[in-house]
Each structure stands twice: as C-alpha cells, then as structure tokens.
Amino acid sequence: MHKLLQDCPGEKIMLLGNEAIARGAVEAGVAFATTYPGTPSSEISLNLFQISQETDLYFEYSTNEKVALEVAAAAANSGLRTFCMMKHVGLNVAADPLMTLAYVGVTAGMVILSADDPAMFSSQNEQDNRYYAKFGNLPMMEPSSVAEAKDMIKDAFELSESLKQPVLLRTTTRINHSNAFVTFGEIAPKNTQGRFERDPHRCVTVPAVSRGLHVKVLEKMKDAARLSDDSSYNFVQGEGPLGIITNGVSFYYAADAVKDLGLTGRAKILRLGFSNPLPEKMIAGFLAGCEKVLVVEEGEPFMEEAVKAIAQEQGITIPIKGKSDDLFSRLFEYDPAMVRKHMAAFFNVEFTPKTAVDTSDVPDIPMRPPNLCSGCSHRATFYEVKQAARDMDVICPTDIGCYTLGFLPPLSTGDFVICMGSSVSSSCGFSKATDQKVVSFVGDSTFFHSGITGLVNAVFNNHNFTLVILENDITAMTGHQPHPGVDMERFGLSGYGRVDIEKLVRALGVEHVSIIKPFKVKKSIDTIKEALAFNGVSVIISQEPCALYAKSLKLRKIRPFVVSDKCADHRDCITTIACPSFYLDQDNRVAIDANTCVGCAVCAQICPENAIRPLKQ
C-alpha cells in the first residue's frame, strides 16, 4: 500500500512537504486531481499519480496547466472535490480559465495549488502569485509549515464549498521541499460519481451573464472577508507594543527572532494564513495595539501595502515598514539571521550574531555546474546541429527542460528562452526580424504543452526556420512524468492513447519533416544540413529515450566504451561534447569512467583517431 494511504489517525510520520500536501488531499476526500508537472510542485502530483493506481481517485497529467485547470473546473462543477496543482509560472498558463472560473465558481470544493519559488531554485522568475488571488477574486490560504500545509488542504476545501468558489493555496519551495513530522488524520470518504446540473445563467459566460457574475463574485469576497476575520489561520502570538505581521515560512523566522532578541513580552506577531481577502478588522485591531509594525513577507509588499491602506482608513499613524533599502528586499528568499537583523534594527535592539568564519584565504574551489547526463541524447543533437550549421550565422531559441543546459559551453547552443513553448513562437519573430538562420529546440513534453500553436502560426505565416523536437519519450527534468507522446505501457498502464509527433507535425502542414537518431552522428548531420537548406518551416525530430529513463527501464543494453592507446590526445571529445564520463587519468590521458558510460558511442564517432572502442567484456 502507498505510504500516504495508511489509515492510522494519530500516527506520526516524517514527510516531505509535497507528500504532506498529497496526504492532505487524501484526507480531504479529493476525488479528482489534475496537473502539469513543475518544480517545486512535482512530488505532489507524483504521489497522487501513484495513489490513483491503488484507489478510485481520478488523476491525470494534463497537456499543460490551462488544460489541467479546465479539466478540473468541469469536475468541480459536477460535484467532485477537485485538486489542481502547478508551479507558479504554470498559473500564468492557466490564468485565462482562472479569471473567469472565479466568476462561475464551483459546486464542490476546488483547491488550486500554486508552488512559488522565491530565489528561483528551479524557475525562470520569482513572481509572487499572491497577486493572482487579489486579481482573480479568489480566497487564498498560505501555510507556514509542512504539518500545517497538510491540515490546511482540508479546510481550504471546506472554505471553497462554503463560498462555492475555487480557493488558491499558495506554497513556497521551503514548504514543498522541507521534511517534518506530520500526524496522520482521518481519511474522509470521497464522492467519485459526478453529475452536472445545467445552470446556463451561471456557467455560460456571455457578457449579460458575466455582468451579473461579477456582482456576485464581489459579494462572495465580502463573505470571504468575514470568514478571514474569524479564521483560526489568522492569529496573534505573543504580546507587547511592537508588532510584526507575517506569513508563510517567514512566520517561523520572525518567531525565532523575537526569542533570540529577547523581545518576548514586548513584541507580538500577527500571522496571516488566510491571506486573501485579508482580515481587515483583525489587522486594524492589531495596529491599534502597536507602537510600530514590521511586515515580514518574502516577495512583493503584498501585505505591507494593504496594511498601510488599512492604517490610513483607521487614521493610525504609527510607523509601518517592510520593504525598503535598509530593511527587507523584494528579492530572493529570507533566512532567520536576515529577519533577526532587520527586526533588531527596526525595534532598536542590540544583538551580536555569530560571525561566519573569514573565508578570504580559502583557495578557489572549482564549481559544479549542472551538466547533461552521460549518454544524454540532447548532447549528441546539439553537437550535430552545431556541426551542420558551423558556417552559418545562427540564432538558437531554446525552451524549458534539461536541454536548456545546452546553452553552457562547450555546446553553447541556446540563445533565447522566456517560457514554455517560446522556442517555437520566438523563432517566428526572429526569422522575420532578422536575416539570421534560426534553429530552435523544444522537448517533446514542452512541444505538447505549448509548442504546437507556435508551429501552426509558423506554417500559416510561412516563417523560415528549423525546429528541432527533442523526443526523449518522457518529461525528464521534473522526474520522468508521462506526456501525450509516451507509451503508457512502459508505466504498466493500459487504456491510454498516444499522439505521434511525426504524424502531428505533418498534419499541421509542415512540408519538410525529418527524423534523426542522434547517436548516429554522420547520418544525423547530413539530415540536419538538408533541413537547414529548406526555405520555409522545417522540423527535425530527434528520437532517443532519456538516458536515465532508458537505464531505469533497461531499454538499452549498456556497453561502456574505453579509450585505446591509438588516442593521439587531440581531446576533441572533451572540448566539443564534454560528456561527464570523461576524465584525465594519472598520466594525464583521456579516459572513460566505465561505471557511468552508457555506450551511446557519440564520442567514438567524433574521435579523429578512431581510438574510442567498446570495452571487451
């Protein structure tokens, strides 16, 4: 049995934040769950995917976040408790349905989880998604710890049902990827049989209907504001004339700082866990009992601006500060020492922290930049495209996935990336705006996510570029989730369809379509050259399973290679493809680590001396 399905209320278990959230969904009786994977949210869906194989939970990896939210919206309007989860930038993709779903509402509980990533551990920006709650008129809840995240899910569903409105649950990486002890609760029974009752004056958003819905959603938010003022997730801890208003993980940094600074009895903390709409009465009462107030929140001054507005309405003129040049930043993550330092400065408390040791005399330590894996097919494809385009002035738009790492030397292939799918559409723009040759890269999962519409645009507007679709049969970067081009029998699952990328691309009207097997170097380079010579939209599909995935499924017979004594020490292998299996031995000669080499043989094909050979076993 899956560890998150254990029916043992009261038992304590150590869980990753994302596991605790998945367990929270199980305890809440979630019947329907959808997602598109994205760090730091991915382990939530991975666990629900596994759980769905043992229970009657319906779970799907949808094509992208917009699709996931629309699929979920239907379920939540058919009476099923529905959970839809994604990373913060995924909510941008889902923003279109989000804004109007907030008008329409739901008939059963619906929670939309946004996993924000302050400090951008694995993201292209650190946008603060709390503004989506305000923007879209969605009630929002934010946990401060792993254990609270689990318990909050159930209450978020109940809140959603009482208001008939989707609720946004906003986490940050430090919740998703922290471990803590969690106490199992009861597993609620779930209703898995939905029924849609027609209600066109709520569900068909023509202008005449939506005018009425906008009025209703504002009324719902007034009800939500009353609930926020009474919510046990908004509470005051401690007492004294100094005030701190905080949310999320910052709450604990602030609580530790109050203790460390000896402010117990002099400072009180207002923790806001039901944070849209904010509990205005509660905040006004809190401000009335303070001499000065520090707002501690990562990201944008979301609470700070609201608190200042409340103070203005109440005629309260105490100092209220948060973000400023000498206090908190809008950048990156906070940490306990930073919060303590700013709190000490704002409340005029002396504190001498432990000083970090002086590292000025420490020698330079070589970095460990992430690298494409040994035997990664993307490395081979990038090398081959570089060879085929070596005499051309090329722009290489790329996309989001492991292959973004191709921008690093020595492959140095990747010039422009802003979001999922942008490789294809930006190629349209580059090809019209410049005379440069455009060759772009998109992964298979990303192509399904949001590359297809860009390609339709390219065919219709007759753009001129080559798109390389890196078909490695899996969503690799986020931990090997399936996508619509994947053979689900490899997961031991039946009853799924499969979309063939080549047929799809041809059906879109792309005239020049070719397939390469990137581990066949010369043949691939010849094929790429033909595609580059084509005037119009050409697509190359580079087919080879992800090396890690192939290894885990034993799809390839692993036969390591070795460097023979024919090696003349040109080092082309190291300087052009830089596979992490290479190293220099004690005689300073190139060698291959047989423990990590998977035998893709790409290096053997580029060695000018033909010195790299299969290991005789």
Next chain:
Amino acid sequence: METTRLIIVAVGGQGNLLASKVLGEAALIAGVPVRMSEIHGMAQRGGVVESAMVFGDAESSIISDGEADILLGFEPAETLRALNRCSQDTRVITNTAPVPPFTVSVGLGTYPDVAQIKQLIQAKTAGLVAIDAMSLAREAGSPMSVNIVLLGALIQTGALGFDRDVVEEAVKRRVKPAFQDVNLKAFDLGFKAAASA
C-alpha cells in the same frame, strides 16, 4: 531544549537525503523535535545537494550563514565551500575522499589540496574530524554506504547528542532490509574511525 543546527553538504548521488532521513527518524525515536530543509532538483545532474536540520526548540527549518553548530561534509571540497555556514564554534566532520567536479576531471580546473582543506577547516572552527569514508564504505561492502559511515562518525563525536543505538535503530527503519547489514557495518566503521581520528 537546546537548539542544534546541522548542515549536510554532498554531491548528487552520495545519499545525503537518506542520511538526513535517518537522522530525522532518530530524532523521532529520541523525542527531539526536528525540522529539515533540502535543496535538490539538479542533484541527478552532478550538482551540490545541501540539507539543513534544526534539532530542538527553534522553529525555522533553514540555517543562516555562520549559524551551523555542526557541518557534515560528504566531499572535502564541498565541506570547504560550506565554510561560510560555520562560525569559530562549529564542529566539522568531513569525508577526505574527493569526488572531483567535471571541470577538474578534464583538466580545466584545479582541485584544492586535501591536506590544505583540512588545515584551513581545523584552524577556523572548533574542531575537525576527517576520515576516508570511501575506503571505509568499501570495507563495509558497498561504496554506496559512504553516507552511513559519515553518520557513524558524526554520532561518535557526540556533537548531536544522540546515542548510537538510537541511530542504529533509525538505520534499520530507513534502510531496505537487503542493505541493513552493510549499512550497520558502515556505521560501526565510521564510528570507530572517528574515535581514533
């Protein structure tokens, strides 16, 4: 209850996430509150993996620069890189067996001298225990048991305040039955090596 802050640094694949789970389990057995935070994601692609563990009464789950009470390094250069997390009161336990970064492996960078790494850490902190955990892991029966060798060394120093049988029980709970004997031997070898280091 006093607060003890532990940082574990490792290279992807060295098993520090399992090591921190074992210590978390030990904390549960010993009745000590614990919070842990980890940064992974690029680990499979050769990057650095860091776990922070806060034992005792503090509420935060991350550790600021200079505030680690203990630094446990699975790789000597990574231990040195994490020195900014230490103060002069920090106790450091490190593996001395290098895992060279790719740039070093192919001659594009220089790996710092391990003797110098030890000397620098020794001079700047409250004490260093340095053991060749890789050799001991091989002796235990698997190079994959480097993580548990280092846990043995950590527990021997007494810096964490956990009894050895508590952590051994946690190893049994967290490690698959097939690998238990190897890992318990690894724990023992690490414990003994730290005693004589």
